[in-house]
Amino acid sequence: MIDYKSIYFVGAGGIGMAALERFFLAQGKKVAGYDRTPSELTAALQQEGVEIVFDEDPSLIPDYCRDKDSTLVVYTPAVPSDHKGLCYFRDNGFEVVKRARVLGLVTQGSKALCFAGTHGKTTTSSMAAHILQVDGVGSNAFLGGVLRNYNSNFLLSSTSSYSVIEADEFDRSFHQLTPYVAVITSTDPDHLDIYGNYENYLEGFAHFTELIRPDGALIVHTGLDLKPRVAEGVKVYSYSLNEGDFHAARVRKGNGEIIFDLVTPWETIEDVSLGVPVDINIENAIAAMAACRLVNANPEAMRSAIGSFMGPKRRFEFWLKEPGENGKVVIDDYAHHPSELEASIKSVRELYRGRKVTVIFQPHLYTRTRDFAPQFAQALSHADEVILLPIYPARELPIEGVSSEIILKDVKCEKKSIYSKENLIKSIHLLNFDILLVLGAGDIINLLPEICEQVKKQAR
Secondary structure, three states: OOOOOEEEEEEOOOOOHHHHHHHHOOOOOEEEEEEEOOHHHHHHHHHHHHHEEEOOOOHHHHHOOOOOOEEHHHHHHHOOOOOOHHHHHHHHHOOOEEHHHHHHHHHHEEEEEEEEEOOOHHHHHHHHHHHHOOOOOOOOOEEEEOOOOOOEEEEEEOOOOOOEEEEHHHHHHHHHOOOEEEEEEOOOOOOOHOOOOOHHHHHHHHHHHHHOOOEEEEEEOOOOOOOOOOOOOEEEEEEOOOOEEEEEEEEEEOOEOOOOOOOOOOOOOEEEEEEOOHHHHHHHHHHHHHHHHOOOHHHHHHHHHHHHHOOOOOOEEEEEEEEOOOOEEEEEEEOHHHHHHHHHHHHHHOOOOOOOOHHHHOEEEEEEEEEEEHHHHHHHHOOOOEOOOOOOOOOOOOOOOOOOOOHOOOOOEEEEOOHHHHHHHHHHOOOOOOOOEEEEOOHHHHHHHHHHHHHHHHHH
16 A cells, blocks of 8 residues: 555654554554654554654654655644654655545545544444454554553454544544545534634535545434535435434433444344443444444444443543442543533433532643633533633644633532642542543543542542
């Protein structure tokens, strides 16, 4: 597929980049790269054979990545354009491409199941990859989260004709793909710093539907504002919890379980039990099973896979469950869009009725906070107590007047506050919580080990 002997990744520690690095290692390529800071993921990649440095000085680029004829350079949009390493490669005539372009090449050489949407795409793509694995068909899966079943965000198959791709709308990356089966889970407005307005955002998804192969299919959630523009020959299916070509029936909840029947255009698959039993995963499972059914996955394998699915890390992940009915619980969730926050908080309320739910939320990006502050406040108001951290900037510079305060002022909870990360850790023992839900896509994950340790100390 790619003739280069070595691949250099600028932004090598990103979760999506890591999957490609592992893919090329498996193909026998030499793989190296740069990232800003060491992490658990960069350490794992280094152990697997990726040479990663944490200084952008071009002199640290390995010799085998200095020949423009044998080295491909891959970067993420999060890397600034004046990055010294990136400038070196561009100034010296290397082929420099975005990660999305490489994923596009993968989809052109396979039957690609591509999962797009404002939220839900990581879990649905991970479920689909797990289904194909359990079915014995396998896939080359490039996922946006580390799947707990495999402790990896990449699944490899040397024989499967299928790939599973998380189709990211950020920076219009998903426009590089050629889906065989495309799934669109949601089109709530996001990334307005890229698209400008909601109309352009919807147009981005409409263009994505134009890229589906003529012999392929589109599976789209009911009720979206989206107007698909598929090519002649593409089959279009709908899904949701209660209606559509694929939907659930006889949903049963109790004893920590959620069981439902999947209704398809061809049959009903009875007694599907969710391995991660939260409400939001019913629709995620429907979408994943629908995509896999269209590539002839065995219904029994689908049922078994959904039951054994442990979920991606940081997607409704339990970090602490003290024993007994009144034991404290700590849950981590990557939710960073208002709709995701509301779904996560409501799911916790459903699981733990009558218990106090405390939310710690770290807003992600100044632009997202600016664009959706009232919606964030409304979603967070479903909790009993809310604690906000300062905004995690990621790729952005501060925007005047934009801070966590513009969310907090409209939160309806009686107990609400803003903490620095340092003060939060010092104050955990003062929080009177039953269920602690930690939300956000930034570095809040780094606080969880210490948060749990402080909670355990109180129980001793």
